[in-house]
Amino acid sequence: MNRCFSANNFNKSQIIRDVYSVNPAATNREIRMVIESQYGFSVGSNLIVQTLGSEKCRFGLKTRTLMIVEKMRKIVAECGNDIEFAIRCLRMAG
Numbered sequence: 001m002n003r004c005f006s007a008n009n010f011n012k013s014q015i016i017r018d019v020y021s022v023n024p025a026a027t028n029r030e031i032r033m034v035i036e037s038q039y040g041f042s043v044g045s046n047l048i049v050q051t052l053g054s055e056k057c058r059f060g061l062k063t064r065t066l067m068i069v070e071k072m073r074k075i076v077a078e079c080g081n082d083i084e085f086a087i088r089c090l091r092m093a094g
Contacts, residue, residue, distance in 0.1 A: 013051045020052055024065045
């Protein structure tokens with residue numbers, strides 16, 4: 001099945017955000033390759049930079065993001081895998 005941008009009415013920026021949320025350590029090239037293989041169209045680096053920011057800005061964030069995601073998974077597990085309860089607890093702590 002050929003996935004076409006115009007036929008499925010996808011928003012390119014949202015697809016970029018979705019791919020990035022799966023792998024926050026991805027470079028622009030990796031994001032472009034995933035989108036091209038899964039969705040069948042290509043995006044330019046300029047659209048990725050406009051959507052997510054430059055790789056240089058994201059570089060410092062990715063190590064912290066990966067560390068925070070792991071800690072958040074532990075918090076959610078301690079809350080019995082209830083995400084809403086974990087969010088309420090974090091709001092009370094902040």
